[in-house]
Amino acid sequence: MDESLTEDDFYSGPLRGIFSKLERQHLIFNVKTMILDGLSVPAELVRDIIVDDRFNVKILSIRKVTNMNQRGLQSVLRYVVRPSASSLPRLKGLYLFGHKDAAATPSSRDTSMSSGRISAGVMSSEGAQIGAEWNARSEVALSAALLGHDQPLEEWWRTRGNVFGPNNTIKDTPSSDWADILLACQGVIAFDAVLCRGPRHDPSQTAPERLLRPAIASIGFGARGCEICGSCPEQPAVFDRDADCYFPLLAPPPLHASTIRSAQRPTLPQSLETPPPLILRCTECVRDRWCQRCNKWWCENCYEEPFSRAKRQHHNSPEDGFQEDSGWIAEAMNSNAGTAVKVYSNLCVESCLVSEMLPVADGMWG
Ligand SMILES: [Zn+2]
Ligand SMILES: [Zn+2]
Ligand SMILES: [Zn+2]
Structure with missing residues (x-):
């Protein structure tokens, strides 16, 4: 060469x-x-x-x-x-x-x-x-x-x-x-x-x-x-x-x-x-606004992310258990429609998160 x-x-x-x-x-x-x-x-x-x-x-x-x-x-x-x-x-x-x-x-x-x-x-x-x-x-x-x-x-x-x-x-x-x-x-x-x-x-x-x-x-x-x-x-x-x-x-x-x-x-x-x-x-813009499973998305004009960012930091720490987490999610889901959390852990609360959690709950309590 x-x-x-x-x-x-x-x-x-x-x-x-x-x-x-x-x-x-x-x-x-x-x-x-x-x-x-x-x-x-x-x-x-x-x-x-x-x-x-x-x-x-x-x-x-x-x-x-x-x-x-x-x-x-x-x-x-x-x-x-x-x-x-x-x-x-x-x-x-x-x-x-x-x-x-x-x-x-x-x-x-x-x-x-x-x-x-x-x-x-x-x-x-x-x-x-x-x-x-x-x-x-x-x-x-x-x-x-x-x-x-x-x-x-x-x-x-x-x-x-x-x-x-x-x-x-x-x-x-x-x-x-x-x-x-x-x-x-x-x-x-x-x-x-x-x-x-x-x-x-x-x-x-x-x-x-x-x-x-x-x-x-x-x-x-x-x-x-x-x-x-x-x-x-x-x-x-x-x-x-x-x-x-x-x-x-x-x-x-x-x-x-x-x-x-x-x-x-x-x-x-x-x-x-x-x-x-x-x-x-971009991914950052849709964080906590987009369900990665069914791809539903809520824009900045329509949805304010009530407390997801603060809650995520608080709740995702390792010492937080599942029960505490699920308790908060239930609370979020039950609040009135205008302020309810729509996306949690990259899943929409109204359908995908629920279907994700049910088998886990069955396993825990069944
Ligand atoms: Zn962006
Ligand atoms: Zn979804
Ligand atoms: Zn919108």
């Missing part, structure tokens, strides 16, 4: 080789959507793709890549959107947090794609097709015709619960330091995640001691919203009405129209003409 090789050279070597080949064929500048999911992509390579004039990438997907230093990537992004930059980056959208697409399922955002020529893990663009050497590592594209059924609305609109992990797990939620990067990039580079817009992030609506840091919205409430008002204090985001930064880039990335709008446009089932409103929150 050549001793002068740096680590970056080593890990980005295969892709740099492909880029050079495309450059010699005068194709690289035509690549507007670049999908490098699951490949070896060091942060330095991303920097080059964003700042190097050889490239003209508008939408870049680097989900589940290897050899990526997250801090390094954050520095690259901060650098390209720095206020003193003389121009905006060409890059408009970055797919980073989501799962790699299982197959190159054509999206309805790509109405022009029907031949199935384009494979996942391969760069695509208007006109630029990549060499056969990539097909071996790429997944086989499905033709749109094979799908043949109505596509469901995207997870972001449909899911109630964690939008990043399957089965509402939170292990895949982006780390909190990414929220600052999303904020720095707001209006310049869109991501496959959005910031929470809950009132506690807004200094004009929240007392300083209650103010929350920027946070990535990871809990989706669908269009149903709060159990009482059916909405949310910040107002749900409405596609084609509200700012781009309210909407996540949707998977799979659009392969032909490399615009943020096309990447954000949800696939509607035939029964819907316009996308339903979108309500997303």
